[in-house]
Amino acid sequence: MTNQLPISSLGYVRIGMNEPQEWADFGEAILGLQASRATDGRVQLRMDSAPARFIVEPATRPGFIAAGWACEHDDFDRLVGQLERAGIALTEGTMEACEQRSVQGFVSGFDPSGNCFELYHGRSQAADTAFESPIEGVRFIADELGLGHVVLPAPEHTATSDFYQSMLGFAMSDALTLPPPVEGAPEMIVYFLHARSPRHHSLGLFNAPVPSGIVHLMVEMTSLDAVGCCLDRVNAAGYPLTATLGRHLNDGMVSFYFLAPGGIPIEVGYDGKQFDWSDFEPTVSTVGDIWGHEYQFADE
Template sequence: MSEVKQLCYLGFGVSDLDAWRDVGTRLLGLVEGRELAGGGFTLRHDEYANRFFVTPDPSDDLLFVGLEVADADAVAALGERLAAHGVDSTPLDDATIAARQVEGGISFQEPGGVRFEAVYGPAKAGAFSSPVCTGGFKTGDLGLGHFVLRADDMDTTLDFLLNGLGFRLSDRIICDIGGYHVNIAFTHCNPRHHSIAVGGNLPKHIHHFMLEANEIDDVGKCWDRIVDAGLPVWNAIGRHPNDRMISFYAETPSGFQFEYGWGGLEILNDDEWNTFVYDRISDWGHEHPAAMCKKLFRRQKESS
């Protein structure tokens, strides 16, 4: 059993703060939290004060990951688990504790070099209300949502998650799509089907992060906002076979993607959970808009 309770926060280094502020609040329905020293701001989508740290950085990539544990004892236990796995950890300094608004924690690196932080006592900001995503987001004990981390070596990164952090394997997707080989492993630390997935052949440390709405209508409304705003869409609405989520994918101002979905499966009993290897990304939908348009135009031409 992992000491990690949930995915607590993500830190992004971005080159266009204004674009992120607009997309995050006006399009995704997040709420701005606070301004950060040195520039940047936080975004929230529940009672937690800081779910996303958006800071100025030319990398346009994932800078750090926050994992929540119960208390100082859990931090110590996780540090011992990591040490036994050959991963060094360091206590967070006072400046980082203040910046993250937590009571304490440790930092360490995953095999690809991204900074991970295990923290306890994250600050809360009271009830959440979004004027855009009116039904709110599914978080609570399930945490922020999920993200997909680049694995330069799949076996090494998966070993870090399963044996270093104590996550559990949910399932895998291995298939070929348009000449591109897909190999993704999905891991969980609570009932959410996956909090961290890993995949290879990615240009950035992060492929996408996921926000799960409480109501499917908020997914449809977000889809309309994204299309009207002209944000690049990578995958139209569809449903995944493993976590059963109905979702779409579009591009953030930093080039990596976000998934906006509803209806994700929960793993309520690990002893009764069977791990599968799926041979497809989606049961239906999730096509790239360009491919959809080509099909529609071809069929219209054939029928005329």
């Protein structure tokens, strides 16, 4: 039944910045996103046919605000009913907030680790214009696959994983356990969960807190050269790398990681595997990478 998963994909992310325009400038110059509109101090960026994938809002404390998950109207009603019966506090999106997201309706709430999630339906289709990157040749693997994936901090690891599976209908792809980054620290565990999107995971849950509110956000480009050119732009602009180029074992993504404005770690990748969920068995792994991905952990 896994092909009936109610959430189709990661639809959008909300990011807070002291100066939202700073993130828009970064998104255009480094990632090749296309700033689409700016209202009430917010800026929105596109990566594909969707009207907005990145919603950047004024905030006193910069960081990740929320992940927006897409579903059909009947699944939306069913999931909202399920959340309400379980006593999960939900806030219904106002008309103005729906307009900001280009959706017909949404609710927001918090998972057991305190991450804000939004569940929406009725995303209006593309703006009248096709996506056009300000950087020649940049395109993203997105559209029906969704924006990419988020890996979120989940100190309440089991409860949070259970919540996304039982309440929002995600399914497990892989449970990865890695040795502690430094001696004496706990081992690192990431659960990778998929939606209906054929991406190996649209959501990852990491077993520790992260100050910026997000472990990383992944976007996928359409060629290895595009990833390499992006890496050159990141290095030239002086954004700190948080992992060198490498290939993950579970989703096969060739990628690198760096720290974007607002303290948002971004993974830029290519070549992620796509899966047929009707014929899939979740895996358990103890190796994260086939090669590369030397991580630079912050000292603080």
